[in-house]
Amino acid sequence: MSGSLFYDVGKLDQIAINLFYGWGYNFYRLENQLRADDLLIREKACWLLGLSRTMIEAMQSSYRRKHLPPPSRAKPLPDPDAVATAQALEALSAGIGQLEGTIRALPVPENDRMTQRYRQEAQTLMTLGACDQRLVGLAELLRQSLEGRDADWILANLAEIQNAINLMMSQVRERTSLLK
Numbered sequence: 001m002s003g004s005l006f007y008d009v010g011k012l013d014q015i016a017i018n019l020f021y022g023w024g025y026n027f028y029r030l031e032n033q034l035r036a037d038d039l040l041i042r043e044k045a046c047w048l049l050g051l052s053r054t055m056i057e058a059m060q061s062s063y064r065r066k067h068l069p070p071p072s073r074a075k076p077l078p079d080p081d082a083v084a085t086a087q088a089l090e091a092l093s094a095g096i097g098q099l100e101g102t103i104r105a106l107p108v109p110e111n112d113r114m115t116q117r118y119r120q121e122a123q124t125l126m127t128l129g130a131c132d133q134r135l136v137g138l139a140e141l142l143r144q145s146l147e148g149r150d151a152d153w154i155l156a157n158l159a160e161i162q163n164a165i166n167l168m169m170s171q172v173r174e175r176t177s178l179l180k
Contacts, residue, residue: 034125038108041132048139049100053093055146056154060089063151085155092158095165096142102172103135107179124178131175138168 067082069075109124142164146154154161 031121031125034122034129035108038125038128038132041129041136042103042106045132045135045139046100046104048136048143049096049103052139052143052146053096053100055143055149056089056093056096059149059151059154060086060093063089085151088155088158089151092154092161095162099165099168099172102169106172106175109179127178128175131171131178135168135171135175138164138171142168 063082064086068078068086071077108128109121142161145157145161145164
């Protein structure tokens with residue numbers, strides 16, 4: 001049994017390394033570590049945006065319960081201002097969700113020979129990581145600013161919150177332009 005091909009550690013290592021190289025992966029290369037870090041950082045940015053979205057949805061739900069009661073014979077139609085406010089909160093939540101989806105779908109440089117030959121892959125990945133770092137910082141600031149707030153505060157600061165979302169979208173566009 002010990003003479004079996006499956007027990008030859010050197011041969012198994014060589015097969016694994018050949019497979020890794022064939023798949024375009026070498027776990028010791030800096031570029032692969034940077035690519036994995038990029039995915040992790042973007043995931044954390046999306047997680048923070050998800051927390052912000054959850055807070056806004058909870059505020060929206062609370063606002064709707066408080067200001068939009070079920071229709072009655074005395075008041076069959078809801079207050080138009082309350083409906084507009086609820087819709088503004090809903091649109092804000094949808095905007096954050098769209099940003100989150102966009103960040104999740106952001107590309108990274110392909111791990112192919114053409115990319116390695118014509119582009120400084122490690123430098124590009126470091127630059128992308130810096131963009132992603134700013135995205136995480138902005139997402140955390142948004143989460144912190146929403147924490148413990150109510151719908152009235154959000155409505156009073158809606159323009160500033162929307163500016164933060166627009167700033168994150170411009171950061172996404174800048175990141176995308178680095179790969180063209």
